[in-house]
Amino acid sequence: MNIFREIISLGFEQIVFCHDRESGLKAVVAIHSTKAGPALGGCRMRDYASENEMIADALRLARGMTYKAAVYGLKYGGGKAVIWDSPAAGNHTAKFRALGRFIEGLNGRYITGLDMGTTVGDMDAVRLETRHVTDTSGTIMAQNDFTADMTAYGVYLGIKASVKHRLGCNGLGGVTVAVQGLGKVGRRLCGYLHQAGARLLVADVDERAAAHAVNAFGARQIPADRIVRTKCDVFSPCAHGGIMNDRTIPKLRCAVVAGAANNQLGLERHADLLRARDILYAPDYVINAGGVIITAGELDGGNEEELRRSVETVETTLLNLFRMAEEKGITTLEAANRLAERAF
C-alpha cells in the first residue's frame, strides 16, 4: 500500500503507528478529521492476515466515522484505533495501557471506545493512562449493551422512515421485515419491530439465536442462505458487510434495504444497482448511527433519557435524505455523502 497516496486521496489528517516493546502492542490510530471536533471512534482488536489489511481497515473505519458524525452535525470528527492481535491473546492490561499512553500523547485529538474484539475491561485499562476514552465501567454505554440497544432503536426508526417514504405506511403494523443476523443489535431490533406490530422473518447461522427470536417475537425462521432472496417489504442486514453485491442484488424481493450492518454495499456503485431496481436503500452509516450519537451525547453530559431521545433524529434525517435524493435524482448514498461532506 502506498500510504501517502491513500491518506491524501482519502483526506486523512494523521496516522499514528504505535509499538510497545514490553507489552508487544502493535496498533494504528487513524485520525481522519478533527475539523468538527476531536476524532471519535472505537478500538478494534483483530488478528489481521497482513499489515495492509490492518491499515486498510483502520482507514476505512476512521473515514466512515467522520461521515457518520458529520451527517448528524455532531461536534466530533472521525478516527479509529486498530490493534493487530487476537482478542484471545493474553497481556490485555499492559497492551491497552500502552495504547492509552499513545492516545494521551495525542492530547485529546482522538477519543477511543469499544469496537469489535474489545471489552469494557480493556477500556478501563486505557483509562488508567488517559481520560480520552469512553465505554469504561460505570458509564451509561457500558451497561447492558446500551450502545447496541440504541443502535437497534435507531435502525427501527430508520425502517419506519423508509417504509413511510417508499410504501406510504404510517407505522409498521403488518409490514414484513426480514432480519439477517440476530446478535446484539439484530435481536434488539426484532424486539422493537415486534412491539410495533411488524411481521418478522429471521435468520442466523447460530441456531440458538434464531430459536430465541422465534419464541420471543413469534418470528418465522428462514434458512440463513435463503434470507436475502425471501419475499418481504424490508430486508434488514444486521450481520456482516458486503451483503449488497452483484450476486445478491438481483435476487432481492423487497422494497427497502435498511439494517445495522456496516459497509453493506460491496462497492459504492451497488447503490445505483439498488436504485435501478427501485429498492430504497437506507445508507448504513446513517441508519446505524445510534451508537455514535449517544457516545457524543454522553461525552456532553446527557442522561439516559436524553440520549435515547437524541437517537430519534435518525428518523427525520433519513426522511430528509430520501426527499433530497428524489428531488436531485441521485442515489440515497450520494445524498448522504453530500450531506456529510458539506460539514467537513
Ligand code: NAI
Ligand atoms: P454480533 O456479532 O453481536 O451479531 C452478529 C450476528 O450475525 C451473530 O448472531 C451471527 O451469528 C450472525 N451471523 C453471522 N453471519 C451470518 C450469516 N451469514 N447469516 C445470518 N446471520 C449471520 O454483532 P452486532 O453487534 O449485533 O452487530 C451487527 C452488525 O451491525 C455488524 O455489522 C456491526 O458492525 C454493525 N453495527 C453494530 C453496532 C453496535 O452497536 N453493536 C453499531 C453500528 C453498527
